Amino acid sequence: SFSLQMWVGCRVGSRLSSSVLPLNSFPTVIQAAGVHHHLESGNLRRFLGIERSNKAKANRNTHHNERMFRKMRGRKTVLIELPDDVEQRKQEALPPNKLRMEMLKKGINPFREVQPRTWQEAQVTLQSFYGVIDPYVKNEDPLPWLGNGLNLGALKTKGQEVQQSVMHKWQSYKSGTSRIKKKEGFEKFDTKTFGPTADSIYEEAHEALMARNVKGLHGLITEHAYGKMWPDVAEGSIVWRLVDKVEPSKVVSVRCSDHPYKSGNDIAQITVRMHLKQILAVYDRFGHLTVGSETEPRTSLEYVVFENHIAVVDGKWRLHDKVYPRWLDRKEPAQFTMELKEGESRPSAPTALPLRAQEKMNAAKKEEDD
């Protein structure tokens, strides 16, 4: 039987327990100092050097009792409050609410001593919506008037669809185009001639992204789009080229809203239908190809949103976001393969995911770890 005091400074050995040591030796703790007893083959633990025959800490084979004055010698050292790095690392890994609990347990008031709440004042500028105002896009494959004969249900849905489309067009004109035209500098705004402008902005933005030209990029894409596009080029590289325009780009929706409400600080968003043939190859940090191809062009139908701060005279149209309607075909994703860890298994059937699925999964994982 071993006293627990002896095992200070030892670690639990996992690998040796099952194979080498006899089963009835429990707990399996490997002593910090190993002394191999080559003549004691009968006692396996002593032979391996896991157990000591002389339990005294300092065994220098002097003919004095060194243990006798250990405590007195220990009192000679001035004890210092050393920073506990293990503790510090644990605290850094804690979420803020749990960290506050730990501090309270120690008797520290986090709100008064650690980080007292100070008055914070910051100016906020409202030049862009961090999102798309209205992501509606009319279906290119509309419902038929007469499906399987005269069906009232089908007619009803078709009627709803037509109503939606008409409302959308009215909105685009009334609160979109006409409102833009009232603004100084945009009197000659016309949706019919916006297609080529949109194409040039799109192309220049992608060229700037490929070259990592940050200044140029900010003039061509909004901050919202920058947050989405820049990581591809900060953690990898892109090779992009516009091969062909399958169809001329067409304006599909115009929306204009002011932020704050009824202040006149208008921001306009235009959705453009772009049917293009592009070459895109995305590489990872080390130059290995992750998705796409540098030689094979792909045809893509996209609904690209451009935004402009029209309340300002020198507002520029910039690439803002893309709209992905349900009925549009999915693009080829990057194929990432990962080793499955123990306990993880592939799902047997596909499941419908809720909105913000990734965030919820991460949160659940964090709670599980805690």
Add this chain to the structure above:
Amino acid sequence: MLARVVSPSTTRSLLTATRRVSTVTMPSNEEEMMPRRPMGGREKEEMERAEEWRRRACLRKPVLQRDLQVAPKVYYAPEWDLAKKANDDEGWANPLKGYGMTPEKWEHYNKVVWPPGYIVPETGLPKNREVFHCRQSIHYSPRRAWYACQLVWRMNVDEALVQLDLQQIKASGILAEVLREAKKRASDEFHIEFPSRMHVAEAFPVQSNIIKGARRHAHEDWNEIRYRYINLYVRLEEGEGPGNKSREKPKDGWEKMEEYYKYLRARQIKNSIG
């Protein structure tokens, strides 16, 4: 006539660092000495790996500064802030402080982006994926931690973890944790498919700070105790390691034989007729 044998060692010292060309000179009774077999897939892999590490070992040969050719900057990395101070309470950014490897510099290596389809010009092979990881402020002696780092250097990660688990020093446990963290980062942050197929390319401790304590001896004699804190740096690289821990690959019997034959054939009889 006296003959002065020019030993091959002097001629070798005159040569600059060049690529070693393998001239396999076999003796005449070749078939008896080494029966040939068709090379299997595994042997071919080993040959390729050996060749890759041979090319990489050439890079570590010392070169005169004037012969050194600095490679042009083809990678992209975020700007390094030169005005940043080593410690927050300094007046100006003293470049003498924060010399050597610091956690910020180590982390900066992770942010480097290589161009598409990049081929390392010295080796002629694509760049292996690598992960730089560091753990800061560990209360341990740097000299003692060095032994644990040297054990796992150039070892496969899983193998390194197994070996560290069986060591008796505290630094092994800490290093094992750091390697596990690095492996996790490799799969989560860097999207490396098989983190188990990586090897520990570099592992070293660097002292970060010392906290001084005191100890009293006989006759009111006081002495200083140094409590040392270290930063443990670890670099994981994809692929297998070179298999040896030396600068150059140790020679096997065949290579030694080649050298011996070379020496024998390089002997000359000076001032001889014919």
